[in-house]
Amino acid sequence: MVTIKLKEVFYLPSGRVFLYDCEGYLIECTEMRDVKTDSKEHQEVRETTDPTIIWKHLRPYKEKWLLTVSTQKGCPYGCQFCDVASLPFKGNLTQDQIKEQILNLMWNTPYVLVSNKVKIGFARMGEPAHNLDNVLEVIKDLPRLSSGCGRNFNWLPCFNTILPRKTIEGYSGFEVIDHVLDVKENAYNGFLHFQISCNSTNERTRKELFGGAEVLSLEEIVEYINSKKITNRTVTLNFIVMNDIELDFRKLKNLGIDNGKFVVKLIPLNKTLNSEQNGLETYANYRNYEKLLILKNQFERAGVPVVVDSIAKCEEAGLCCGQLAQIFQ
Numbered sequence: 608m609v610t611i612k613l614k615e616v617f618y619l620p621s622g623r624v625f626l627y628d629c630e631g632y633l634i635e636c637t638e639m640r641d642v643k644t645d646s647k648e649h650q651e652v653r654e655t656t657d658p659t660i661i662w663k664h665l666r667p668y669k670e671k672w673l674l675t676v677s678t679q680k681g682c683p684y685g686c687q688f689c690d691v692a693s694l695p696f697k698g699n700l701t702q703d704q705i706k707e708q709i710l711n712l713m714w715n716t717p718y719v720l721v722s723n724k725v726k727i728g729f730a731r732m733g734e735p736a737h738n739l740d741n742v743l744e745v746i747k748d749l750p751r752l753s754s755g756c757g758r759n760f761n762w763l764p765c766f767n768t769i770l771p772r773k774t775i776e777g778y779s780g781f782e783v784i785d786h787v788l789d790v791k792e793n794a795y796n797g798f799l800h801f802q803i804s805c806n807s808t809n810e811r812t813r814k815e816l817f818g819g820a821e822v823l824s825l826e827e828i829v830e831y832i833n834s835k836k837i838t839n840r841t842v843t844l845n846f847i848v849m850n851d852i853e854l855d856f857r858k859l860k861n862l863g864i865d866n867g868k869f870v871v872k873l874i875p876l877n878k879t880l881n882s883e884q885n886g887l888e889t890y891a892n893y894r895n896y897e898k899l900l901i902l903k904n905q906f907e908r909a910g911v912p913v914v915v916d917s918i919a920k921c922e923e924a925g926l927c928c929g930q931l932a933q934i935f936q
């Protein structure tokens with residue numbers, strides 16, 4: 608049964624944002640190609656919004672394809688940096704509604720038949736921890752969905768969460784970790800990307816950034832995951848790096864992060880309507896990328912495993928999570 612209906616498609620140089628009507632509510636999903644920005648030869652793409660230059664630096668679908676789907680109608684939280692926060696929250700999507708987004712992304716891209724890495728984020732609209740059972744069932748079903756569409760895909764599911772202390776379904780944050788790690792280790796042989804949004808090493812600031820959400824503390828997260836079996840992909844602690852927001856590598860070091868289980872990711876702040884209204888400013892962007900590299904170096908010297916997100920001007924071009932739904936809702 609078809610439960611979502613295509614309303615609009617928007618085009619970026621690297622992909623598309625689809626808007627679907629789901630029982631009168633507009634939800635978003637995306638398909639993008641990776642833009643190579645990491646080495647010197649990609650310098651020109653870091654500083655442009657010219658599509659003809661961006662096209663030259665797109666990674667082939669066969670190497671990597673990036674998908675995101677929504678897991679809820681809106682989100683119960685009001686994170687200061689995210690435009691989904693401004694939308695009304697109307698509850699969880701069903702398994703079928705999530706699967707239909709994935710099937711539509713494949714049907715709308717019929718020329719991608721083989722890919723060594725299809726990274727799918729359950730993180731367009733919604734907090735997936737609140738829809739845990741449905742999201743994890745969909746993740747387990749991905750190989751069947753793609754082979755049913757005649758695709759030969761190597762999936763890398765990505766579960767990105769702020770780790771609420773208690774979910775709508777009644778799971779504690781620790782139970783969410785247990786269930787995600789169970790699918791990671793047992794269904795995906797460790798190749799599931801578990802990303803936890805952290806954003807500050809100050810707990811009060813974290814809570815403010817998450818719009819007052821009750822989340823597990825960094826201390827609880829690190830202590831609990833340190834005690835778990837983690838193979839292949841390490842768990843990522845995401846920090847959007849912003850001016851005047853505490854990010855102290857010594858505090859992280861003192862939490863006793865197990866380097867075999869965690870990596871810290873430093874991410875520039877995307878320009879969103881909400882982040883501007885809340886006066887949040889990115890610490891670095893494509894113009895002063897070296898600031899982020901210097902910060903990375905400090906983490907490395909302290910012995911904290913760290914990666915930095917690539918930065919390109921085109922990624923600031925709008926169409927962040929929730930922006931289109933907000934315009935058309």
Ligand code: SF4
Nearest residue numbers: 682684686689691733
């Ligand atoms: S960042 Fe995630 S949890 Fe926060 S409002 Fe946006 S979708 Fe919800």
